[in-house]
Amino acid sequence: MNVEHEISLLVREIQRLGSKNAEGQTSVKFGVLFNDDECANIFEALVGTLRAAKRKKFISFDGELLLQGVHDNVDIVLLKD
Template sequence: MDVNHEVKLLVRELKRLADGKKNADGNYVVKFGTLFNDDDCANMFEALVGTLRAAKRKKYITYKGEMLLQGAHDDVDIVLLVEEVE
């Protein structure tokens, strides 16, 4: 699994799911539940939570907490901090 490639895909998918809308800080924001339940993302990411953790570690995204779990954390905002990944 190429983590950098997965993170690039994640950034693209977060922008798609945000539907071009940014928050007051100028960042794209998507709820974890929206990302987790999206059919395209489910087929694309083998280990979505691991990809999210890698992207957070690289400071491409941020969210509250260490690990997100489906159901319990569906309303947690995932904030995209970069426009694209090199």
């Protein structure tokens, strides 16, 4: 698995599904990303890709791990385009 490629796909999907927040950054709710059919087809391990992107400072979100249902309303904010 090529982590950089996965992160670039994630950035593209956040741009597609997200909207600009008050600071002008693109943001999307975890539930929207998780439940999107295209994302489901692209990412085998969405949560792992999100954690890798967070470690590399491409995105930010509250907490360490996002779980479907529990964290559906958590904002994922794109830090780098």
